[in-house]
Amino acid sequence: MRKITLWLVMVLSVVLSAGFTWKLPELNVPQMSIIYDINGREVKGIYQQNRISVGLNQVSPYLIDAFIAVEDKNFYRHHGIDLGGVLRALLVDLRELRVVEGGSTITQQTAKNLFLTQERTLTRKIKELYYTFLLEKQYTKDEILEMYLNTIYFGNGAYGVEAAARTYFAKSASDLTLAESALLAGIPARPSRFNPFVNPEAAKSRQSVVLERMVEEGKISEEEAKRALRQPLQYRRARFIKGDAPYFADMVIDYLVKKYGARMVYQGGLKIYTGLDLDMQEAAQEAYDDTMKDKDKDLQAALVAVDARSGYIKAMIGGRDFAQSQFNRAINAYRQPGSAFKPFLYSLAIEEGYTAASTFTCDWVEFPQPDGTVYRPTDYGDQPYHYRDFTLKEAIMVSDNVVSVKLNNSVGPKRFAEWAKKFGFSGKIRPVLSLALGTSEVTPLEMASALTAFANGGVRAEPVAIIKVLDRNGQVLEEHHPRQSRLVSPENAYIITDMLEGVLEPGGTASHLKSLVGRPAAGKTGTTQEYRDAWFVGYTPQLSCAVWVGYDTQTRTVDLPGGRIAGPIWANFMRKASEKLPVEYFPVPDDIININICMDTGLVATESCPRVMKAAFVKGTEPNEMCYVHQSWWDLIPNTAIDFEP
Template sequence: MRKFILSSIILALITCHMGFTWSLPRIEVPQASVVYDVNGEAIKGLGEQNRINIELSEMPDYFIKAIIAVEDKNFYQHHGIDMAGIFRAIYVNIRERKIVEGGSTITQQTAKNLFLSNERTFLRKFKELFYALELERQYSKDEILTMYCNTIYFGQGAYGIEVAARTFFGKSARDLSLAESALLAGIPRWPSNYDPYINPEAAKKRQLVVLQRMQEEGYIDQESKARAAEEKLQYEKTTYIKGEAPYFIALVKDYLSKKYGEQMIYQGGLKVYTSLDLYMQRAANQALQSGLEAYDPNLQAALVAVDSGNGGIRALIGGRDYASSTFNRVFSKRQPGSTFKPFMYSLALYSGFTAADKIMCEEVEYELPNGDIYRPTDYGKEPYHWREFTLKEAVMKSDNVVAVRVNSILGPTAAASYAEKFGFSNIQPVLSLPLGASEVRPIDMALAYAVFANRGLYSNANYILKVTDRNGKVLEENRPQQRRVIGEDNAYIITNILEGVLEAGGTGAHLRNVFGDRIAAGKTGTTDEFKDAWFVGFTPRISCAVWVGYDKNRDVNISGGVIAGPIWANFIEGASRRLAEGDFYRPDNIRLLNICLDSGLVASESCPRQVEMAFVEGSEPEDICYEHREENEGSLDDGIFPWWQSWSP
């Protein structure tokens, strides 16, 4: 009698449901939005859960059969509700006077995962039945099974089979073995109890239950079951689950939330195509991790790389560990040290200077507007070199006194205004401007240096390329925005100067041991009292800024070339492996000449210190240096002298 009454109630509910919903529009199954990198590889779902949706064809057949055998063996026979299972569950729940057994089919569980909470009430159960019937009416069995496998919870923060496979076995779902599939299929019934990391014995017992059910249903034979039961499982978490680009994902999520709302992110199924390159991001992660592993755990860092040609963010790390600090230092202002010098020297070229012009490094003082006396000094034990530098060597050696003297000649106001053309704001017109007096962001430094690689064109930062809805309709599509900042010849000459930093005699020459003969240019930077360490540089394809320091302005006590430089070099080496080799564009009006660093004239064979320099045609030195000819006549050595042997005041 009891069964008859319960059966009648359920049939009445079904009838009512069909009567009220038959003409309703197709329900939209909530889908987490997905972010893709520039090559179409999924980075991470943007839902509230850690979930990556995959197709049924991407799931191993073993797992599909295991989940059906252990959760709902009649899945392909019923219409969403298993009457025998419901009667059994109702009887037990009435007897216990509380919800203790569900009797839910895979369709019901899918309905609960998609539309309902986990509250254990009769009202929620009735809602589950309605949604289950609606799912069966509008979707095929395979579609429902796909939804289920992508939404079930496996513990360890993993939702769906793809994330579960990566969480417990460090691999994609398609690569799971029978033994691994059976273990995962057993977890959803009680995730906390069957977690193999926490309770491996319970997980193993549950796996054996799943294998037994699979054999009983005829999915596997005795021999396969025995081999799977004996297989030793290796548990491993892939770094993918933590997120290979958490700071970048947070940036994307914030943008989407403001423009489309959080509900659209979590349930709208947006497809977000970005500029990030996961291959480069992995290279950045490795470079930062290896570069800082021997240092204080509280020491922070930021790395951002952009496409030199269009400003697209290719890699981004906003801190050492996103789990402990979500603050994105890529957008935090810090003093850049000598990495700011190229912008002032670009103005010097525009104003008529050449790379071969010479400026004396000696003690000099300036009276400031407030009456104070400013005396610039050089890095190192000796505050002055007491000799002349060509502008190129001054940059290669990072001479501070020469930079300040050139800035004084140009005028700090003019230099500050000129620097802001490169995308900076609030640059202070002070004499120490080229030494990094004004605070800037790593992202702005990467974009500004890209101007030199990109023929003088500035590109706005961009990271969202296209957004579509779940049906493929384009909601927005963004193109690079560029403007000319400097001429092509100016850009090339600065690039040539910065290439010298990475050559013999430059402050970054040691980095060649990391990335070999790859074409690159860059600049070291260290602020007063060693509070900030920088390296900013570029190749024809990538511009990258690396900052290392403490959040609370503690002294790093290490120069930029020593700690930030190797991180930059390792990133460039790794990120460039898949990129075609190329050179910087050289305008037709540029001439390359070997210049004697002592005289600033065209070098002869006798000049011991010479370097290639770039000039706008007509501005190059016309005279040849004969200063060292007599000194080297009759010499038995190789003709290479330290500067102090060949220099005279």
């Protein structure tokens, strides 16, 4: 009796000195947050512990039976401590002269997982026993089993059966087969040894042990166990574990952490619904890889696509390899867009009264600068000047630089800079003549968003990454709706679109891309000085996309024009990303008229004009004179009926 009293005093002293609490600590299991795409598919799990809590009704019965059979066959019969199990484990350990079985019940393991550390001390063991009794007193067996299944560690960073099922089999715990359930149930005994990715033979051997226990407990028949052992297993991670849109997910996480704090984001079980479309993201990655796979390993590229009407970011690639560089070039790389910036200048020109048929001459010209220097623009390629007139539509189709600089000089660089800023560019837009050639830095996301104004009839859609955020209880923390603003008239937007459609037509700088896109589209190439940066930007009525290719260090050059390296990425993405979308044509405003004009004079084309193209005009601004340069005698005959009756 005296010894027992002394033992109790010692235990009590240890308990009180260890900060013991007579009640169960607050039950607050860290919960993974999940990013979803526009269709509710999981994009990425955000966690310090990879854990997704599920109810017992969301777990395969095979998995439940497997765990009870191998971990605690008397779970539903004992009151937290299984003395028989403890004795059996002790005998096994003595026979093997090492710790083989721990003898802990499922309730004991749950107490340890929820409230204690993994240290092996007397104090921890005493706490574990006491919390075990409290768990059994306060919760039902099913509730305890559910806690256990959601907290047990499976290796590879996976906590709980749902995360484990997705980590090893890329499926939900509810869909696991008998063979898969038996393999998973065997992992927690020694996660590092029974990891099927690392040691599939050991994992398979442990699966056999679990199946034998299930047969012994009458959970399955011997024939079922044999079939399960013969079933081939395919180990693969669910896409949300590794993440199919790492740059996009990182951008979302950064925003959430700044707003809610890291603990809420990584442990709070948030549900983050976004506008990303995993099908489009896959299309982006395929298009990206097809072009970049054989290029210099240091060459980078970024792609971002937004819904032209809602502004939802549908796909994003911020660089070649997220594991090597987390710098998101789609949103953070400010680079000169080159001629891809010209559509905004031409939009201002239309606003100022110019038309698609207005002409400028591409020839030698000088512009004295305030600092005493002289600016002499030249054209792209081997021929610095064409020494002929261009209509504005043809000038943007062939990306003539001299015409664009002259046009900027005519409307005024300061006016152009102010006009461009309203399209959502956050960097410094410098009011200089060379702004016509895209010498101010912008990001791919800004370019894709700015072009929605032309794709969407003059209404720009601001980019939106997150649609809605819910906490673990389903309460809405924030919600974002499309934010739109009218920047230009529908007529202005359509005329620019008509011009940019010409870029993809014969004679345009991207005519080779039209067949790749396979639907009505508008676009613009961009190549900066000395081929440092290559761009392609463009859109359909539903989708706007910008692609940049270049080096992080601007001392290196791409040595290819935008249409040849960024263009194929853009075109292949647009084709595949639009496969499930209906083919749409750009709507023509009621006040627009399309006529054929002579490309040399900008006047109404005659049958004798050698180069003719269709151009869009606001009614009343179209040319009303026939081309006098290419008129034949037949064109001079009045359009009257002639009677050839004999």
